[in-house]
Amino acid sequence: MSATTEFEAALARSAEAVEDCLAGLLPDGDGHEERVMEAMRYSSLGGGKRIRPFLVMAGADMFNVSRERSERVGAAIEMVHTYSLIHDDLPAMDDDGLRRGQPTCHVKFDEATAILAGDALLTLAFEVVAGPDTHPNPDVRCDLALEMAKAAGAQGMVGGQMIDLVAEDHDFDVAEITRLQRMKTGALINFSCIAGGILGRATDHQMHILSAYAHDLGLAFQIVDDLLDVEGDTAVLGKTAGKDEAAGKATFVSLLGIERAREQARMLAGQAAAHLGPFDDKAANLCQLAEFVVNRRN
Amino acid sequence: MSATTEFEAALARSAEAVEDCLAGLLPDGDGHEERVMEAMRYSSLGGGKRIRPFLVMAGADMFNVSRERSERVGAAIEMVHTYSLIHDDLPAMDDDGLRRGQPTCHVKFDEATAILAGDALLTLAFEVVAGPDTHPNPDVRCDLALEMAKAAGAQGMVGGQMIDLVAEDHDFDVAEITRLQRMKTGALINFSCIAGGILGRATDHQMHILSAYAHDLGLAFQIVDDLLDVEGDTAVLGKTAGKDEAAGKATFVSLLGIERAREQARMLAGQAAAHLGPFDDKAANLCQLAEFVVNRRN
Numbered sequence: 001m002s003a004t005t006e007f008e009a010a011l012a013r014s015a016e017a018v019e020d021c022l023a024g025l026l027p028d029g030d031g032h033e034e035r036v037m038e039a040m041r042y043s044s045l046g047g048g049k050r051i052r053p054f055l056v057m058a059g060a061d062m063f064n065v066s067r068e069r070s071e072r073v074g075a076a077i078e079m080v081h082t083y084s085l086i087h088d089d090l091p092a093m094d095d096d097g098l099r100r101g102q103p104t105c106h107v108k109f110d111e112a113t114a115i116l117a118g119d120a121l122l123t124l125a126f127e128v129v130a131g132p133d134t135h136p137n138p139d140v141r142c143d144l145a146l147e148m149a150k151a152a153g154a155q156g157m158v159g160g161q162m163i164d165l166v167a168e169d170h171d172f173d174v175a176e177i178t179r180l181q182r183m184k185t186g187a188l189i190n191f192s193c194i195a196g197g198i199l200g201r202a203t204d205h206q207m208h209i210l211s212a213y214a215h216d217l218g219l220a221f222q223i224v225d226d227l228l229d230v231e232g233d234t235a236v237l238g239k240t241a242g243k244d245e246a247a248g249k250a251t252f253v254s255l256l257g258i259e260r261a262r263e264q265a266r267m268l269a270g271q272a273a274a275h276l277g278p279f280d281d282k283a284a285n286l287c288q289l290a291e292f293v294v295n296r297r298n
Numbered sequence: 299m300s301a302t303t304e305f306e307a308a309l310a311r312s313a314e315a316v317e318d319c320l321a322g323l324l325p326d327g328d329g330h331e332e333r334v335m336e337a338m339r340y341s342s343l344g345g346g347k348r349i350r351p352f353l354v355m356a357g358a359d360m361f362n363v364s365r366e367r368s369e370r371v372g373a374a375i376e377m378v379h380t381y382s383l384i385h386d387d388l389p390a391m392d393d394d395g396l397r398r399g400q401p402t403c404h405v406k407f408d409e410a411t412a413i414l415a416g417d418a419l420l421t422l423a424f425e426v427v428a429g430p431d432t433h434p435n436p437d438v439r440c441d442l443a444l445e446m447a448k449a450a451g452a453q454g455m456v457g458g459q460m461i462d463l464v465a466e467d468h469d470f471d472v473a474e475i476t477r478l479q480r481m482k483t484g485a486l487i488n489f490s491c492i493a494g495g496i497l498g499r500a501t502d503h504q505m506h507i508l509s510a511y512a513h514d515l516g517l518a519f520q521i522v523d524d525l526l527d528v529e530g531d532t533a534v535l536g537k538t539a540g541k542d543e544a545a546g547k548a549t550f551v552s553l554l555g556i557e558r559a560r561e562q563a564r565m566l567a568g569q570a571a572a573h574l575g576p577f578d579d580k581a582a583n584l585c586q587l588a589e590f591v592v593n594r595r596n
Contacts, residue, residue, distance in 0.1 A: 031477065032464040033457035040452065087417060092409035111390035112463050115413065119385060119420065120452035126424045127447035130440045138436035142428045145443050149425035154338065154418035159331035165410050166330040179329065 007288040014057055014074075015050040017067070021075040025128055039109045039117035040124075044082045047100035047238075049296075051221075051289070052077045055192035056199075058285035059210060063200020072134050073144060073195050076125040080152050081188060083121035086114050088161060094243070101238035122152070135199060143198050151191035160184025164249075172250040178219065181252075185225075186218035193217070193286075209275055213286065216272035221293050223265040226251040227258065228298065238298060269294045305586040312355055312372075313348040315365070319373040323426055337407045337415035338422075342380045345398035345536075347594075349519075349587070350375045353490035354497075356583035357508060361498020370432050371442060371493050374423040378450050379486060381419035384412050386459060392541070399536035420450070433497060441496050449489035458482025462547075470548040476517065479550075483523075484516035491515070491584075507573055511584065514570035519591050521563040524549040525556065526596065536596060567592045 022044050029037040053074025060070035089096040089104040090111060097107050106114035128134065129144045150156055160183030167180065193214035197207050230253050232241045244251045253261045269290040276283035320342050327335040351372025358368035387394040387402040388409060395405050404412035426432065427442045448454055458481030465478065491512035495505045524542065528551050532539045542549045551559045567588040574581035 027452050029452070029457065031457075032461040032468070033452060033481070035464065036452055036456060036460040083417075087413055090410075090413065092413060112388075113460070115385055115388065115390060116456050116460050119381075119416075120456040122417065122420060123447050123451040123456065126443055127451060130428070130443035130447065132440075138440045141440045142430075142436045142443075145424055145428035145440075149421050149428065153421040153425060154325050154327070154331060154334055158334060158414050158418040158421065159327065159329075162334040162411070162414050163330040166333065170330070183331070 004288075004292075007285070007292060010285065011049070011054055011289075011292070014054045015048070017057075017071055018050045018053040018074050018078060019045060021071040022078060025072075025075055025079075025124070027124075035109070035113055036116045036120055039105055039113045040121055042108060043086050043099075043105045043117060044079065044121065047102070048078070048082075049298075050074070050078060051293070052081055052188065052192040054289060055189065055214075055286070056195045058289065059193055059196020060199045061196070061285065062279055062282045063196065063202060065196065065199045068133075069135055069199055070196060072128055072131075073199060074192075076128040076148070077188065077192050077195065079121040079125040079128070080148065080157075083118040083125075084152075084157055084161070084188075086118040086121070090114060093161070093165065096240055096243070098240050099238070140198060140201070144195060147191055147194065147198065151187040156183055156187030157185075160187065167249055168247055174252070174255050177250055177252060177255065181219065181222040182215075185222050186215070189218040189221065190214040206279075209278060212275040213272045213290075216268045216275070217290055217293065220265045220268035220272065220290065223252045223261050223268070224294055224296065226253040227261055227265070228296075229253075230258065232298065265294045302586075302590075305583070305590060308583065309347070309352055309587075309590070312352045313346070315355075315369055316348045316351040316372050316376060317343060319369040320376060323370075323373055323377075323422070325422075333407070333411055334414045334418055337403055337411045338419055340406060341384050341397075341403045341415060342377065342419065345400070346376070346380075347596075348372070348376060349591070350379055350486065350490040352587060353487065353512075353584070354493045356587065357491055357494020358497045359494070359583070360577055360580045361494065361500060363494065363497045366431075367433055367497055368494060370426055370429075371497060372490075374426040374446070375486065375490050375493065377419040377423040377426070378446065378455075381416040381423075382450075382455055382459070382486075384416040384419070388412060391459075391463065394538055394541070396532070396538050397536070438496060438499070442493060445489055445492065445496065449485040454481055454485030455483075458485070465547055466545055472550070472553050475548055475550060475553065479517065479520040480513075483520050484513070487516040487519065488512040504577075507576060510573040511570045511588075514566045514573070515588055515591065518563045518566035518570065518588065521550045521559050521566070522592055522594065524551040525559055525563070526594075527551075528556065530596065563592045 026041050027037050056074040057070045086105045088094050090106055097104055105117055126145055130141050134141050160180055163180045164184055193210045197210045229244050272290045273287040276286055324339050325335050354372040355368045384403045386392050388404055395402055403415055424443055428439050433439050458478055461478045462482055491508045492505055495508045527542050530539045570588045571585040574584055
């Protein structure tokens with residue numbers, strides 16, 4: 001196998017492990033509340049590249065953290081990511097009917113169930129992280145809960161989504177788009193990268209390296225997302241293409257143009273990998289992920 | 299002052315302290331994300347009896363926990379409570395325009411902002427509880443986060459709201475309504491009661507007493523809510539009266555009748571207070587709260 005195929009196989013194996021972990025953590029109901037649990041499972045299972053959990057696990061591997069622990073944290077982050085997609089897809093938000101090639105949660109169920117499924121996934125993520133199986137040291141679990149909350153809240157992901165909604169009525173420049181994306185998608189990617197370090201009790205210096213990697217990786221990831229929205233095809237993407245342009249939203253691509261945006265993404269991915277130098281061979285998976293992120297087709 | 303007036307003054311003082319604590323914990327924004335922060339403040343501040351925080355503080359007082367700590371946990375629970383009201387009031391859910399005598403969040407702002415404000419409040423509650431200022435012992439903070447998540451999630455409050463939505467199409471009996479309310483409102487009231495014990499490192503026996511009190515108090519509280527919905531007046535309630543009947547929902551009152559429901563609430567409140575016997579005089583505030591809950595007018 002070439003290095004790329006080997007990496008893709010590793011990514012697929014890790015996605016499978018997270019899928020199993022999620023399936024075990026998501027509740028089953030026996031009463032009328034079953035409906036919200038079905039919706040949680042519907043949106044969480046059977047899809048997604050699981051890039052965020054991969055970041056947690058590849059990061060944690062560098063500190064010899066057991067996979068049982070890093071998979072749980074990866075699954076919790078995937079719950080937060082899934083909740084954000086469910087709520088962002090609602091009619092009152094981006095009003096989208098397609099996600100991972102399937103009807104979105106509110107289309108498959110209904111709006112009320114989708115709101116509640118998102119709420120319950122966010123809540124469960126904290127239950128998982130704070131639970132004793134995540135790490136024997138409660139300081140580690142509190143740190144994870146605290147950093148996850150900061151990444152997901154009004155000064156992170158939710159704040160970014162708020163700015164994105166306001167953006168439709170404003171002409172944003174590159175600095176503003178960068179700030180928006182740093183909050184909307186960057187904050188949770190950053191938490192995914194540092195979570196491995198928290199689990200592995202990394203030094204401050206090691207945590208700074210992980211954050212620097214996350215910063216550049218997150219922007220590269222977003223620029224590629226914008227490129228795929230312009231160049232991609234709904235069938236391959238599994239979500240509606242051409243949304244940003246239709247909404248008249250400024251993106252990295254509309255501001256920089258396709259060629260400069262692509263160059264920028266490649267430059268950032270290279271820079272992200274370069275930060276990891278001090279980890280040497282141990283960082284191979286994270287380096288390859290940076291490359292994968294700019295070459296992905298969906 | 300009579301005992302009642304003294305108790306009401308204590309309740310008002312504690313509500314004021316929680317208000318100050320909330321005001322300090324809620325974020326201010328300086329960018330376009332400001333809108334969601336305004337919505338968080340609008341719905342969280344300036345209203346409510348703050349019964350849940352009072353339960354935390356009165357419980358924690360019995361174990362000589364400092365007020366700075368119990369106020370933070372009380373404020374976090376109030377954030378969870380407020381988020382649940384914001385989401386329950388949404389058009390896709392109960393579609394209500396009035397709350398605490400003011401326009402609901404989605405009426406004052408818009409649906410997208412209301413969804414995000416609820417999401418951010420839930421997230422912030424975990425940030426507060428997991429933060430080092432809540433308690434120096436990280437085991438205590440993890441326990442609080444874990445129990446709060448269980449109370450608020452699909453097997454607690456969110457599951458109860460799901461059942462409540464399904465209830466509109468079903469004829470529920472008293473056992474089913476009891477289960478619904480144990481999840482929808484009881485779970486968070488239970489967490490409020492045991493949070494003081496967690497902060498104060500109560501014994502298992504003391505925790506059981508607090509849970510028994512919470513169980514009966516929660517049901518009494520809900521029955522009175524149902525009575526007020528039938529007998530109350532929108533102006534005094536600060537929220538729309540007569541909603542359950544209009545929605546054709548079975549409630550304790552529709553199933554038991556007004557008189558038996560009122561008797562049942564009184565009986566449960568007395569039983570709640572009786573559980574606290576072993577705490578003697580220390581439990582005076584919790585006992586008086588049980589009485590207050592059945593006599594309240596809104």
